[in-house]
Amino acid sequence: xxxxxxxxxxxxxxxxxxxxxxxxxxxxxxxxxxxxxxxxxxxxxxxxxxxxxxxxxxxxxxxxxxxxxxxxxxxxxxxxxxxxxxxxxxxxxxxxxxxxxxxxxxxxxxxxxxxxxxxxxxxxxxxxxxxxxxxxxxxxxxxxxxxxxxxxxxxxxxxxxxxxxxxxxxxxxxxxxxxxxxxxxxxxxxxxxxxxxxxxxxxxxxxxxxxxxxxxxxxxxxxxxxxxx
Amino acid sequence: xxxxxxxxxxxxxxxxxxxxxxxxxxxxxxxxxxxxxxxxxxxxxxxxxxxxxxxxxxxxxxxxxxxxxxxxxxxxxxxxxxxxxxxxxxxxxxxxxxxxxxxxxxxxxxxxxxxxxxxxxxxxxxxxxxxxxxxxxxxxxxxxxxxxxxxxxxxxxxxxxxxxxxxxxxxxxxxxxxxxxxxxxxxxxxxxxxxxxxxxxxxxxxxxxxxxxxxxxxxxxxxxxxxxxxxxxxxxxxxxxxxxxxxxxxxxxxxxxxxxxxxxxxxxxxxxxxxxxxxxxxxxxxxxxxxxxxxxxxxxxxxxxxxxxxxxxxxxxxxxxxxxxxxxxxxxxxxxxxxxxxxxxxxxxxxxxxxxxxxxxxxxxxxxxx
Ligand SMILES: Nc1ncnc2c1ncn2[C@@H]1O[C@H](COP(=O)(O)OP(=O)(O)OP(=O)(O)O)[C@@H](O)[C@H]1O
Ligand SMILES: [Mg+2]
Numbered sequence: 001x002x003x004x005x006x007x008x009x010x011x012x013x014x015x016x017x018x019x020x021x022x023x024x025x026x027x028x029x030x031x032x033x034x035x036x037x038x039x040x041x042x043x044x045x046x047x048x049x050x051x052x053x054x055x056x057x058x059x060x061x062x063x064x065x066x067x068x069x070x071x072x073x074x075x076x077x078x079x080x081x082x083x084x085x086x087x088x089x090x091x092x093x094x095x096x097x098x099x100x101x102x103x104x105x106x107x108x109x110x111x112x113x114x115x116x117x118x119x120x121x122x123x124x125x126x127x128x129x130x131x132x133x134x135x136x137x138x139x140x141x142x143x144x145x146x147x148x149x150x151x152x153x154x155x156x157x158x159x160x161x162x163x164x165x166x167x168x169x170x171x172x173x174x175x176x177x178x179x180x181x182x183x184x185x186x187x188x189x190x191x192x193x194x195x196x197x198x199x200x201x202x203x204x205x206x207x208x209x210x211x212x213x214x215x216x217x218x219x220x221x222x223x224x225x226x227x228x229x
Numbered sequence: 230x231x232x233x234x235x236x237x238x239x240x241x242x243x244x245x246x247x248x249x250x251x252x253x254x255x256x257x258x259x260x261x262x263x264x265x266x267x268x269x270x271x272x273x274x275x276x277x278x279x280x281x282x283x284x285x286x287x288x289x290x291x292x293x294x295x296x297x298x299x300x301x302x303x304x305x306x307x308x309x310x311x312x313x314x315x316x317x318x319x320x321x322x323x324x325x326x327x328x329x330x331x332x333x334x335x336x337x338x339x340x341x342x343x344x345x346x347x348x349x350x351x352x353x354x355x356x357x358x359x360x361x362x363x364x365x366x367x368x369x370x371x372x373x374x375x376x377x378x379x380x381x382x383x384x385x386x387x388x389x390x391x392x393x394x395x396x397x398x399x400x401x402x403x404x405x406x407x408x409x410x411x412x413x414x415x416x417x418x419x420x421x422x423x424x425x426x427x428x429x430x431x432x433x434x435x436x437x438x439x440x441x442x443x444x445x446x447x448x449x450x451x452x453x454x455x456x457x458x459x460x461x462x463x464x465x466x467x468x469x470x471x472x473x474x475x476x477x478x479x480x481x482x483x484x485x486x487x488x489x490x491x492x493x494x495x496x497x498x499x500x501x502x503x504x505x506x507x508x509x510x511x512x513x514x515x516x517x518x519x520x521x522x523x524x525x526x527x528x529x530x531x532x533x534x535x536x537x538x539x540x541x542x543x544x545x546x547x548x549x550x551x552x553x554x555x556x557x558x559x560x561x562x563x564x565x566x567x568x569x570x571x572x573x574x575x576x577x578x579x580x581x582x583x584x585x586x587x588x589x590x591x592x593x594x595x596x597x598x599x
Contacts, residue, residue: 059593062507064507064592064593065593084511086506086509086510086511086512087509088509089507089508089509090508090509090510091509093509095507095508097507097596101500101504101507101596103501103504105238105239105242106235106238110234110238114505114508114510115508115509117231117232117510117514118510118511118514162508166509
């Protein structure tokens with residue numbers, strides 16, 4: 001995988017065929033069958049009731065959870081042949097979790113720096129990237145504040161900055177606006193769909209909010225662990 | 230965000246816990262310092278004794294296990310004195326006896342030369358000449374036993390006139406006594422045997438060459454330069470190995486307790502490690518964060534070790550006086566770099582289990598935990 005120049009970084013083509021995953025030895029079928037195709041640069045929203053398997057599906061797309069059945073293909077390469085999940089997440093994927101999952105004892109800027117550990121960028125370049133993102137999100141004055149001292153909305157914005165810092169070609173966002181007010185939610189979505197630093201990543205977005213889903217190119221309903229093609 | 234910075238943050242977020250870990254490592258390192266220091270000090274005593282007598286060579290029976298096994302005959306001493314290149318020989322008979330609670334009161338039987346008397350750092354009175362029923366005592370022994378020049382010393386059932394109190398600067402001699410060689414041989418039933426012979430070489434003679442020659446010519450004897458002296462004795466090697474084993478054991482115990490503390494912390498931090506993995510951190514990098522954290526404890530603990538060691542020795546002060554003549558536990562500042570190195574080298578031991586458990590966490594599952 002040769003990384004493209006940042007300005008040209010475009011979305012990946014994602015193809016999921018018949019993904020399935022259960023827990024507790026098959027007693028909890030979290031995702032029964034998910035079929036999904038995302039074109040490069042396309043934003044897809046997934047909506048569905050609580051417990052229907054949306055987060056589990058995103059975990060499989062992020063190679064955090066191995067599917068029991070089905071196939072995941074990124075840019076024509078089966079995920080199994082892409083190397084370790086860590087490497088794919090490091091180089092390709094940005095994740096905004098359902099809960100912000102910041103490290104509370106690190107500052108906002110340090111949290112955003114985390115995905116760049118082991119990247120080829122110089123310390124200076126890393127700092128610039130972080131500053132650029134925090135500035136774009138109106139958080140530069142909070143850069144040195146410990147995550148534990150940030151407000152809920154600020155945390156979610158920092159979590160977004162962290163997901164964007166490695167200029168991902170695929171963004172997986174799980175209810176990014178679930179816990180923030182509408183103004184912050186709008187700011188967050190603006191940056192999710194048009195990330196600072198350029199590029200047109202592919203986006204898979206999970207939400208309960210029809211207004212949020214409306215900003216995606218397509219909205220797909222999920223029910224009882226099934227995401228129909 | 231480098232892994233080291235993260236480790237450093239982890240050290241500071243729970244100061245009490247980190248202090249406990251640092252103190253545990255510090256204790257282990259201070260014991261390491263004391264044990265290795267004592268071993269080195271004990272062995273140094275013998276080297277310095279050779280130097281005190283102006284000798285470059287030590288000759289003893291081959292395969293002798295300790296310097297107090299007296300096995301050289303008078304005939305052999307005469308032969309050695311006649312070897313070309315040897316300027317002077319000092320036959321020495323060492324004995325050990327109990328004196329008022331000191332189980333390692335060392336008695337040195339030797340006939341002092343003028344050179345030796347001059348080499349003493351301090352001498353009140355004189356050294357006993359050959360054939361006299363007299364004794365000179367070390368300054369620490371004199372103080373402990375209340376002896377002074379002009380008094381008498383009851384040693385092994387013999388009443389001896391104290392003719393000198395000396396100070397050499399090394400504790401085996403200064404806690405013991407010097408007798409004429411013949412008297413020491415008599416008291417310890419050695420016949421005409423001596424423990425070893427210290428030999429001074431003539432100008433221009435290479436001592437190590439000479440040592441090889443003597444060992445080659447006299448098959449039953451073994452000669453070595455004084456600085457290599459104690460390395461010849463099996464018992465000393467054993468004692469040294471044992472002390473070093475104890476020293477390392479203390480570091481291991483310290484690291485095992487650090488490991489236990491970090492595994493408890495792991496319960497609280499599992500989610501964080503899962504987040505890092507979800508952000509694309511390699512297993513190895515997550516492991517290195519934990520190794521680095523223990524490394525910080527190791528460095529801080531090792532730097533604290535001299536202070537803790539001194540405090541410890543102060544606390545066991547009375548015990549120290551008891552054993553002072555034999556092994557003098559002390560904090561040897563020259564061993565601090567070695568202690569630092571050993572502690573840091575032992576630190577992966579403290580990190581191994583917590584790091585292994587941290588990298589084995591399944592990120593997705595761990596993130597779901599409440
Ligand atoms: N690791 C796991 N072990 C056991 N059960 C699991 C696990 N992960 C998910 N589940 C179960 O699978 C089902 C789907 O969970 P998931 O988190 O994917 O739902 P969701 O659609 O994201 O719900 P929500 O909208 O509330 O976030 C749930 O019933 C959940 O309890
Ligand atoms: Mg969910």
